[in-house]
Amino acid sequence: MRFTPVLLSLYPRPVRARWGLDLEAELRTAGWRALPGTLAGIADLWLHPAIWPDASPRRRRLRMTTMAVAVALACGFVSMITVELGGRSAHAAGHAPLMSAGMSLILAGLLVLAPLPGLRGLAATCRIGVTRLALPATLGAGVVIAVHVGAGGAPPVVRAAVVACWWAALALGAVQTCRAIAAAGSLVDPPRPRRLRAGTAILIAGSAANAADLLRFSQRAGHDLPGTATGLGLLVLLAAFVLLLRDTHHLTVHE
Numbered sequence: 643m644r645f646t647p648v649l650l651s652l653y654p655r656p657v658r659a660r661w662g663l664d665l666e667a668e669l670r671t672a673g674w675r676a677l678p679g680t681l682a683g684i685a686d687l688w689l690h691p692a693i694w695p696d697a698s699p700r701r702r703r704l705r706m707t708t709m710a711v712a713v714a715l716a717c718g719f720v721s722m723i724t725v726e727l728g729g730r731s732a733h734a735a736g737h738a739p740l741m742s743a744g745m746s747l748i749l750a751g752l753l754v755l756a757p758l759p760g761l762r763g764l765a766a767t768c769r770i771g772v773t774r775l776a777l778p779a780t781l782g783a784g785v786v787i788a789v790h791v792g793a794g795g796a797p798p799v800v801r802a803a804v805v806a807c808w809w810a811a812l813a814l815g816a817v818q819t820c821r822a823i824a825a826a827g828s829l830v831d832p833p834r835p836r837r838l839r840a841g842t843a844i845l846i847a848g849s850a851a852n853a854a855d856l857l858r859f860s861q862r863a864g865h866d867l868p869g870t871a872t873g874l875g876l877l878v879l880l881a882a883f884v885l886l887l888r889d890t891h892h893l894t895v896h897e
Contacts, residue, residue, distance in 0.1 A: 646670050652684045660695040689882055692889040703832040706886055707755050708823045710842050713882050715816035717849040718748050720872050723809060724856065728868030735859035735869060740851050747848030754841035755833055763829035770829070774822040778815035781807055839890045846883045853877050 646669040650658065653665060672680065687694070691705035721744070725736030735741055759767040785808045823830070833841060853876035860869030 649680060649684075652681075654687055654691070654694055656694040657687060689885050690889055700832065703834070703838060704757065704823070704827070704830070706838060706889065707757060707832045708820055710755055710838070710845060710883070710886055711752060711823060712816075712820045713879055713886075714748050714752055714845045714849070715819065717845075717852060717876055717879055718745065719812060719816055720875060721745070721852045721856070722812070724868050724872040728872070729860075729866040731859040731862060731866040732856060732869040732872070735855045738855055738859070740855040740858075744848045744851030744855060747844050747851060749848075751841045751844035751848060754837060754844060757823060757826065757830035757832045759826070759830050763826075767826050767829045770825050771822050774818040774825065775815060778811045778818055781814070782811035785811060835890050839887060842883055842887045842890065846880060846887070849876050849880055849883065853880070 646666060649669050650662065650666055653662075658665070669680065691709050692702045694702075694705065721741070722736075724732045725741070726733075785804055788804050832838075853873045856869045856876070857873035860866040860873060
């Protein structure tokens with residue numbers, strides 16, 4: 643297959659490290675008809691970090707925690723951007739009690755899942771966090787300063803740039819948070835299976851609340867496209883949470 647290097651790069655790194663040569667050989671001999679199955683297999687691997695090779699139970703828990711945080715931040719981000727930039731129904735959904743409850747549950751789930759840094763590695767953990775989050779924090783602070791010095795009265799192009807920088811800072815902050823958790827590695831203690839299940843269940847409840855709220859208001863407005871699309875997208879992301887919750891039961895067996 644012509645795009646073998648690209649397809650190979652899509653596999654998780656631990657999978658490439660263990661079976662890279664075999665995978666490359668299979669991809670080179672596979673025809674185009676095998677492409678859908680290959681992509682489906684890659685997606686399935688990303689949804690099951692607990693089965694990646696060369697990982698201790700502790701490492702598996704860290705990977706699953708990182709995935710849960712990534713999906714939760716994605717749910718929160720798309721909910722917020724739809725509420726702020728979507729149609730009238732999406733804006734109304736953002737001020738509804740159900741959306742507030744959903745965002746609160748997502749925040750609570752993230753707090754439950756937060757890895758605990760060890761005392762010996764506390765300074766190194768803080769250094770990783772500061773390094774990873776320095777750019778989004780600086781960008782966000784710049785937006786806040788610009789708003790306070792009068793960017794609201796600036797030309798439309800400038801206001802649009804400020805808004806774009808704000809959402810870019812939030813998106814980059816979400817990505818860097820996940821990278822910081824993964825980079826901390828041996829310096830932190832990831833949640834045990836029971837806490838991992840509890841945090842994931844709370845995130846499921848929060849994301850489901852956001853999805854239900856957006857779909858409810860979009861139906862009232864006659865299928866408001868942004869609200870409907872985000873609501874359906876959140877339901878798709880819920881599948882990743884459900885798979886993760888199911889995989890936590892395998893951790894109990896191995897620990």
